[in-house]
Amino acid sequence: MSKEINPFELAQKQFDRVADMLDLDEEVRAFLRWPKKEFHVRIPVRMDNGELKIFDGYRVQHNDALGPHKGGLRFYQNETFDTVRALSLWMTWKCAVANVPLGGGKGGVVVDPTALSDREKERLLRGYARLLWKDFGPRTDVPAPDMGSNAQMMCWFMDEYSQLSGQYTPGVVTGKPVGAGGSLGRTQATGFGVVVCIREAMKKLGIDSKGTTAAIQGFGNVAQYTATNYIEKLKGIVKCVSCWDRIDKTSYTFYKADGIDPHFLMSITDQYGMIDKKLASENGYEILSGDAWRSLDVDVLIPAALEGQITLDNVNTISKQVKIIAEAANGPTTTEADEVIKKRNIFLIPDFLCNCGGVTCSYFESVQNDANFYWSEDEVLGKLDDKMSVAFNSVFGMAKERNVYMRDAAYMVAIQRVVTAMKLRGWV
Ligand SMILES: NC(=O)C1=CN([C@@H]2O[C@H](COP(=O)(O)OP(=O)(O)OC[C@H]3O[C@@H](n4cnc5c(N)ncnc54)[C@H](O)[C@@H]3O)[C@@H](O)[C@H]2O)C=CC1
Ligand SMILES: O=C(O)CCC(=O)C(=O)O
Numbered sequence: 001m002s003k004e005i006n007p008f009e010l011a012q013k014q015f016d017r018v019a020d021m022l023d024l025d026e027e028v029r030a031f032l033r034w035p036k037k038e039f040h041v042r043i044p045v046r047m048d049n050g051e052l053k054i055f056d057g058y059r060v061q062h063n064d065a066l067g068p069h070k071g072g073l074r075f076y077q078n079e080t081f082d083t084v085r086a087l088s089l090w091m092t093w094k095c096a097v098a099n100v101p102l103g104g105g106k107g108g109v110v111v112d113p114t115a116l117s118d119r120e121k122e123r124l125l126r127g128y129a130r131l132l133w134k135d136f137g138p139r140t141d142v143p144a145p146d147m148g149s150n151a152q153m154m155c156w157f158m159d160e161y162s163q164l165s166g167q168y169t170p171g172v173v174t175g176k177p178v179g180a181g182g183s184l185g186r187t188q189a190t191g192f193g194v195v196v197c198i199r200e201a202m203k204k205l206g207i208d209s210k211g212t213t214a215a216i217q218g219f220g221n222v223a224q225y226t227a228t229n230y231i232e233k234l235k236g237i238v239k240c241v242s243c244w245d246r247i248d249k250t251s252y253t254f255y256k257a258d259g260i261d262p263h264f265l266m267s268i269t270d271q272y273g274m275i276d277k278k279l280a281s282e283n284g285y286e287i288l289s290g291d292a293w294r295s296l297d298v299d300v301l302i303p304a305a306l307e308g309q310i311t312l313d314n315v316n317t318i319s320k321q322v323k324i325i326a327e328a329a330n331g332p333t334t335t336e337a338d339e340v341i342k343k344r345n346i347f348l349i350p351d352f353l354c355n356c357g358g359v360t361c362s363y364f365e366s367v368q369n370d371a372n373f374y375w376s377e378d379e380v381l382g383k384l385d386d387k388m389s390v391a392f393n394s395v396f397g398m399a400k401e402r403n404v405y406m407r408d409a410a411y412m413v414a415i416q417r418v419v420t421a422m423k424l425r426g427w428v
Contacts, residue, residue, distance in 0.1 A: 005308040005334060007086035013335050015089065018411035021404070028419055028428050035062040035088050039135060040081065043109070043127040048117050055111050057128045061141055062088035062104040065421035068139050069105030070095055070359060072146025072175075073128075073157075075121075079108035083307065090330055091359070094352035096414035098391050100363040105141050113148045114246055114272050125153050129160035136161060138171035138369070144362050145175040147220070150271065151187070155180050171369040174362035183365035185380035186358075191225025191304075192381060193357015194328045195233055196388040197349045198300060201324055202234075204396060205347060209234035213298040218305030219243045219254075219265065220273030222328050222355065226304055227262035241265065242293045242305070243275050251290025254280050297321045304328035312336040318346070327351035342405050350407040352414070353395050360387050 012033055019029050039059045047053055058081055061069040071091035074084075084106050092104025109128060113121060135141060145154055154173045158181065161172045170181030178184055185192075202209050214230050216223050219241040227238045237259035244251045254260065254275055264283065268276040281287055294301065294310070295317040303309045306329055310318075315337040318325075325341060326349045327333060333341070333348075341348055361384055368374050375383075399409035422428045 005311070006082055007307050007331050008082035008089075010331060010334060011086035011089045014407065014411065015415075017335075018408050018415060021408060022412060022415060024415070024419070025428070028422070031422070031428060032063065032415070032418070035060045035085055036064070037061040037135070038081070038085070039132055041128065041131040043124060043131060045120060045124045045127055047120055055109055055124060057107070057109040057131070058084045059107040059132055059135065059141070060084045060088040060105060061135075063092040063418060064103035065418050065425060065427065066096060066103055067101035068103060068137075069141035070102040070362065071104060071106040071144065073107035073109070073143040073149050073153075074146040075109050075111050075113040075148035075153075077110065077112040079110045084108045086307075087330055090352050092418060093411060093414035094356045094359055096417040097353050097395065097410055098356040098360045098363075098387060099394075099417070100360055100387075102142075102359065102363060105143075106146075107143055121153065122156050125156045126160045129157050130164065133161050133164045136172055138169060138366065142171065142362070142366065143173050144358070145221070148272070151175055151177040151182060171366050174365040176365070181365075181369055183361060183368055183380055184375065184377035185384065186361045186365060187221065188225040188229070189361030189384060190222045190328070190355050190358035191227070192229050192384060193360065193388045194222070194226045194302065194304070194326055194354055195229035196357070196385055197354050197392050198230070198324060198326050199234060200389055200392040200396070201326075201347055201349055205323065207299070207323065209236055212236045212300065214238050214300040214302055215293045215296045215298045216241045216302045216304050216328075217293045217309060218273065218303075218329070219269055219275055220305070222358075223273070223302075223304035224262060224266055224269075226302055226328055227260065231259070231262065236300075238262065239296055239298055240288070240293050241275075242290060243269070243273050244290075244305075245274060245277065246272070252277065253288040253290060253292040255286040255288050255292065255296075256284060260285070291317075295319060300324045300326060302326045302328050303332035307331035308334060310334070310337045310341075312340070315340040318344075322346055324349065327354045330355065338405070338407065348406045349392075350395075350410045353391060353406075353410045356391060357384055357388055360384055
């Protein structure tokens with residue numbers, strides 16, 4: 001997110017706006033505007049060259065009225081406490097809108113993971129787990145992969161926690177590899193869920209998905225499976241994806257007028273979502289500026305990389321052809337840009353609804369860990385489709401009933417569920 005946009009202020013602004021619309025009690029607001037617990041740790045790591053480096057790590061637990069705190073652990077060089085705070089609020093609303101019995105949390109380590117060897121990454125991850133393990137647990141707080149982290153890292157977390165607690169505890173973390181307590185379907189779950197939301201939105205808008213076009217920002221976990229599912233399930237065309245190029249220190253858009261081939265691009269993309277520019281260009285891809293994805297003539301725009309990507313400065317570059325913005329990333333749109341999107345009557349699928357497929361599948365993983373019984377991929381994705389469709393339709397129903405913007409409707413559904421649980425538990 002750019003320096004001027006503070007994501008925590010954005011998350012609080014979005015909440016305040018709906019709190020006003022719901023005429024929410026002052027005490028409840030005060031409770032929900034801030035996280036319940038916050039941790040800042042300094043993690044010492046012996047690097048491969050013998051040097052000792054200290055990394056800052058955060059974990060923020062926003063609300064656990066509906067169940068244990070839940071949310072990813074990011075490894076990102078520009079991480080800030082406020083970004084993690086914002087993301088922990090959004091996790092609370094995400095779990096509530098998905099209707100899974102979980103609360104909100106998020107973690108982050110200030111580090112460029114691409115600059116670490118695998119062994120350094122393991123030491124850093126285990127160091128983070130050692131400092132905070134008493135505040136994690138299957139009934140307390142359960143992390144998951146997020147930007148810059150992956151299934152292998154979750155497995156190290158699970159192992160460190162299990163060793164420290166003296167008990168094999170797969171449910172302390174989700175997004176683990178299949179074969180080490182992970183669930184089939186988790187890798188593609190977020191992108192799969194994004195496409196279920198787009199499918200449901202198209203049904204409501206009377207759009208036949210076949211042949212529709214999309215532009216995607218990013219090409220990491222979420223963007224990759226959004227692209228494959230958009231093409232395979234909706235029979236649509238993805239015109240571009242994009243990525244951050246850490247060698248050139250800039251971003252690029254990879255464009256093909258008749259549609260990209262995500263499987264080919266995945267074969268030339270590294271574990272951090274960086275596409276090989278040379279190989280792409282040799283295979284017929286046009287390499288455009290990092291901003292180009294936003295202004296293409298497409299039906300669906302899908303930010304799937306970072307916070308703060310659609311702002312007042314650039315929202316008017318969005319093509320008149322765009323009918324749907326599907327927010328696959330967390331917090332990609334500022335409140336000022338929201339006003340323009342509303343006026344232009346572009347249908348918005350808000351982030352914590354659009355990308356709740358990941359945490360919903362994480363919930364399925366916890367259920368399987370508790371039962372020590374594992375489901376087939378079809379079973380996982382079938383249940384995910386059902387839950388995502390219900391979540392989409394509950395928000396759409398609220399938007400119609402109250403005649404409000406989809407983001408406000410998603411907040412209304414989520415806040416009401418969280419506040420009901422808080423009241424039932426006697427917290428407010
Ligand atoms: N992985 C998951 O299950 C979930 C992720 N999210 C959110 O989705 C977004 C993406 O997450 P992942 O795909 O997991 O991350 P990732 O780390 O796998 O991929 C991030 C992608 O964004 C690209 N990128 C980074 N900076 C960029 C820039 N300035 N311009 C263009 N591209 C850029 C990277 O090159 C990479 O392709 C984040 O906002 C994350 O919080 C939300 C829900 C679940
Ligand atoms: O799978 C999870 O538990 C959380 C995923 C996440 O961090 C997110 O949805 O932003």
